[in-house]
Amino acid sequence: MNYFVFFLGIILLLVTTSDLINTSLSVRGAGFISKRLSKSIWSLLLVINKKTGRKKVLELGGAFILVSILINWLFLIWISASLLFISDPNSIMNVETNSKTTIINKIYYTGYTLSTLGLGDMESSGEFWDILTAILSFTGLILISIAITYLIPVVSAEIMKRKISVYINTLGGSAEEILLNYWNGKDFKELEQPFISLIDSIILHAQNHKAYSVLHFFHSSDRKEAFVLNLTNLDEMLTILLYNIPVDQRPSKNILIRLRKAISSYLVTLPATFIVPGKEIPPILKLTALENKGIKIISGEKVDLEYEKLKTRRQLLLSLIKDDGWEWADLKTSGYNHAINTGETY
Structure with a gap:
């Protein structure tokens, strides 16, 4: 196992989870990542508005930033969880061929685990990876649900x-x-x-x-x-x-x-x-x-x-x-x- 990649995934997942919870469940405003992402996009839109003179660009800004925050959370959760499986070449096995999986296979496996899609063409190998798959499954469901429900009160x-x-x-x-x-x-x-x-x-x-x-x-x-x-x-x-x-x-x-x-x-x-x-x-x-x-x-x-x-x-x-x-x-x-x-x- 590549412990650097594994702990990089853990840290990234914790940072993303912290940002998601601080942004959507606390009354302190946006988290570190979401706050800077929002301001960066808005600053770009202000520049475009200043050069084109079309305020319609700014009218789309709020919805665009809101969706960007959501996509950013989903992407970071997916990538960070994928790093956990990528850290070990033998973490996921192909059921049909009984062979090791590629990095793309592991990213794909992580995606349908987080979304609880539950496809059966690949499976985790070993008790540690079985437990990690289960943890990521219900953790992903909870985090994704929180991220989506954040849109409504806004x-x-x-x-x-x-x-x-x-x-x-x-x-x-x-x-x-x-x-x-x-x-x-x-x-x-x-x-x-x-x-x-x-x-x-x-x-x-x-x-x-x-x-x-x-x-x-x-x-x-x-x-x-x-x-x-x-x-x-x-x-x-x-x-x-x-x-x-x-x-x-x-x-x-x-x-x-x-x-x-x-x-x-x-x-x-x-x-x-x-x-x-x-x-x-x-x-x-x-x-x-x-x-x-x-x-x-x-x-x-x-x-x-x-x-x-x-x-x-x-x-x-x-x-x-x-x-x-x-x-x-x-x-x-x-x-x-x-x-x-x-x-x-x-």
């Missing part, structure tokens, strides 16, 4: 993410538009009810994103469903309410802080997908439209100091937007309307 979580995004967009297509839509001539108290609805939803998505970091790679070229744009608009709008609007005109401070913390619970999950604050500082929104509406705007050194404290937060939001294939200027879009476009969005 898709469900993505649907929830798009629901939140569309809901925010119905409030308004930009931070300023949301405020204009909910100005009743006296204050912004009418925002309290939609904010309360958003708090639980965003917290749930933050936990989903922490458990399934692959969610970040599901992109929508439809701005109404573009979560990163709508969430950033919401956060920028909260900043305006907290620092640019007089206290008596704001929604309940408790609700504002709870919503801000809910968004923060999502933002702290971003480093798991290699998103960190960049050096570029996004521009501060000019509130001319609000002033033209007769809304009093607070400004000055104190407000500037508060915005300076939020620099890292806003840099992180900018990095998030860019990593999803958008730019900060894309935040300035019109809100939800009743027009129906049945054509494809590019």
Whole structure:
């Protein structure tokens, strides 16, 4: 027996199993292999999108990465288990010819053992290989089942993410538009009810994103469903309410802080997908439209100091937007309307 090949197979199988379990069964996000595979594929898709200008490439990214993770697990499990049998020339025998099997034969035997197909043209020779075959059979069944069932909650979580995004967009297509839509001539108290609805939803998505970091790679070229744009608009709008609007005109401070913390619970999950604050500082929104509406705007050194404290937060939001294939200027879009476009969005 070649012990180097045997233990190489053991180590590779353990590493793959660890990655699969950490990715699909833990709430810590993707495992070491899956995380880097996902980011590598997404970075390539971003380059293609930048050169071609077709966001449709990014729309396919989430599903492509999800399937790639699944295929990668299956491939690594198959290869690592095959190495165990390849380590010994006499581990598997051909039943019909009673002769040794080739490396290809052993890979084939491992494949139908893991899938519990149970073909009988080859069999293990010796008690050790019999037991190993049995172990790999039920281990393969369990791991493959876990890998496949991982797909379902990810898709469900993505649907929830798009629901939140569309809901925010119905409030308004930009931070300023949301405020204009909910100005009743006296204050912004009418925002309290939609904010309360958003708090639980965003917290749930933050936990989903922490458990399934692959969610970040599901992109929508439809701005109404573009979560990163709508969430950033919401956060920028909260900043305006907290620092640019007089206290008596704001929604309940408790609700504002709870919503801000809910968004923060999502933002702290971003480093798991290699998103960190960049050096570029996004521009501060000019509130001319609000002033033209007769809304009093607070400004000055104190407000500037508060915005300076939020620099890292806003840099992180900018990095998030860019990593999803958008730019900060894309935040300035019109809100939800009743027009129906049945054509494809590019």
